[in-house]
Amino acid sequence: xxxxxxxxxxxxxxxxxxxxxxxxxxxxxxxxxxxxxxxxxxxxxxxxxxxxxxxxxxxxxxxxxxxxxxxxxxxxxxxxxxxxxxxxxxxxxxxxxxxxxxxxxxxxxxxxxxxxxxxxxxxxxxxxxxxxxxxxxxxxxxxxxxxxxxxxxxxxxxxxxxxxxxxxxxxxxxxxxxxxxxxxxxxxxxxxxxxxxxxxxxxxxxxxxxxxxxx
Amino acid sequence: xxxxxxxxxxxxxxxxxxxxxxxxxxxxxxxxxxxxxxxxxxxxxxxxxxxxxxxxxxxxxxxxxxxxxxxxxxxxxxxxxxxxxxxxxxxxxxxxxxxxxxxxxxxxxxxxxxxxxxxxxxxxxxxxxxxxxxxxxxxxxxxxxxxxxxxxxxxxxxxxxxxxxxxxxxxxxxxxxxxxxxxxxxxxxxxxxxxxxxxxxxxxxxxxxxxxxxx
DNA sequence: ACCTGAACACCGTTCAAGT
DNA sequence: ACCTGAACACCGTTCAAGT
Numbered sequence: 001x002x003x004x005x006x007x008x009x010x011x012x013x014x015x016x017x018x019x020x021x022x023x024x025x026x027x028x029x030x031x032x033x034x035x036x037x038x039x040x041x042x043x044x045x046x047x048x049x050x051x052x053x054x055x056x057x058x059x060x061x062x063x064x065x066x067x068x069x070x071x072x073x074x075x076x077x078x079x080x081x082x083x084x085x086x087x088x089x090x091x092x093x094x095x096x097x098x099x100x101x102x103x104x105x106x107x108x109x110x111x112x113x114x115x116x117x118x119x120x121x122x123x124x125x126x127x128x129x130x131x132x133x134x135x136x137x138x139x140x141x142x143x144x145x146x147x148x149x150x151x152x153x154x155x156x157x158x159x160x161x162x163x164x165x166x167x168x169x170x171x172x173x174x175x176x177x178x179x180x181x182x183x184x185x186x187x188x189x190x191x192x193x194x195x196x197x198x199x200x201x202x203x204x205x206x207x208x209x210x211x212x213x214x215x
Numbered sequence: 216x217x218x219x220x221x222x223x224x225x226x227x228x229x230x231x232x233x234x235x236x237x238x239x240x241x242x243x244x245x246x247x248x249x250x251x252x253x254x255x256x257x258x259x260x261x262x263x264x265x266x267x268x269x270x271x272x273x274x275x276x277x278x279x280x281x282x283x284x285x286x287x288x289x290x291x292x293x294x295x296x297x298x299x300x301x302x303x304x305x306x307x308x309x310x311x312x313x314x315x316x317x318x319x320x321x322x323x324x325x326x327x328x329x330x331x332x333x334x335x336x337x338x339x340x341x342x343x344x345x346x347x348x349x350x351x352x353x354x355x356x357x358x359x360x361x362x363x364x365x366x367x368x369x370x371x372x373x374x375x376x377x378x379x380x381x382x383x384x385x386x387x388x389x390x391x392x393x394x395x396x397x398x399x400x401x402x403x404x405x406x407x408x409x410x411x412x413x414x415x416x417x418x419x420x421x422x423x424x425x426x427x428x429x430x
Numbered sequence: 431a432c433c434t435g436a437a438c439a440c441c442g443t444t445c446a447a448g449t
Numbered sequence: 450a451c452c453t454g455a456a457c458a459c460c461g462t463t464c465a466a467g468t
Contacts, residue, residue: 038441047453213419272462
């Protein structure tokens, strides 16, 4: 039975859990860029400086947020057949991340997900091994799928952000200046680019990777 | 013959070209985060506010920088065989970007590269069509490869950044807390993760995509 | 036309002081 | 032990004024 340590000094007004919960709220509604120490302090009814008693710095706060989020990710049923299993796990991972693109920004640094979300790499690596690869190759498979997934989620998030602020002019400019002799294919596609790139091709890519990587 | 417009008023001290050149220097040596208006002003021997007479805002400056950089990208000889051609173009694109990961950050928003770098999508789409796909499918092929490339370049850049500031502790923490019963494969890999993920698997991934996507 | 200084509304973080 | 206020060293951007 754990003995409660005798606490001394001023009783805490805010807890780490309060902070993380508030941070979650801010990020969810206004994005990761809006998560400033001052804004967060206002949200928990305290000062920015008080936060530094509970988290090391902003980076540490983001990692905390990441862990909390990762622990809540769904672990869907996956098909037994290894190749289908890899595809399904990747699609689930993309699905899990695409609502929270800030996650990709935070952990893009590592090939690995946060502690709470290791279920995905575990499933993918295991399924790859069961499909007949060595464990080393299975790690490659996972990392390649991860890079593809990170690029897709990150790209889509940025595209959405730009759309929201009335962008789209850059793309138009690109196609406007296009030299049809130098870029025949792009000219051929031309105005249809918007329509063609609106389609969701994630699963298609993962299936191609699985077909190309697994024996 | 173009008539020189009669210029009036104060003669310019700094030009757009000066600004872009200085910006290039800053980004090259200290990364895109170090490119602040004030820092850039110091670099060109002016004030931050003077810059706003030559560029719309920081975002516009980055796009300018992007175009300048894109125009200088190499256009290597590519093999004739369509599948090999796609792989070679993708590898060249990755190569071109990996020295300049800030480019990925800037243009992650669009599937498309800057005006100056359309050569790469043109080659990839053209080769895919010559391999037997429809133009619509060829666009998919390009976008899937682009997402994979953006994810790989972005991830590698972030990993390098973290390594430079003595990081790596997060990965260790992840493997430290690992439950071998829940994550048998990750435990099996364990300490070798570092070694396994140091390998360059980009080309392997592109080849898999090409094998899986092209007829 | 081009540049400047001052100002506005922000940042993350540190530090000494209060309770 | 926990919180606060003031301060430091920054941001991007606007605006009125100068040359």
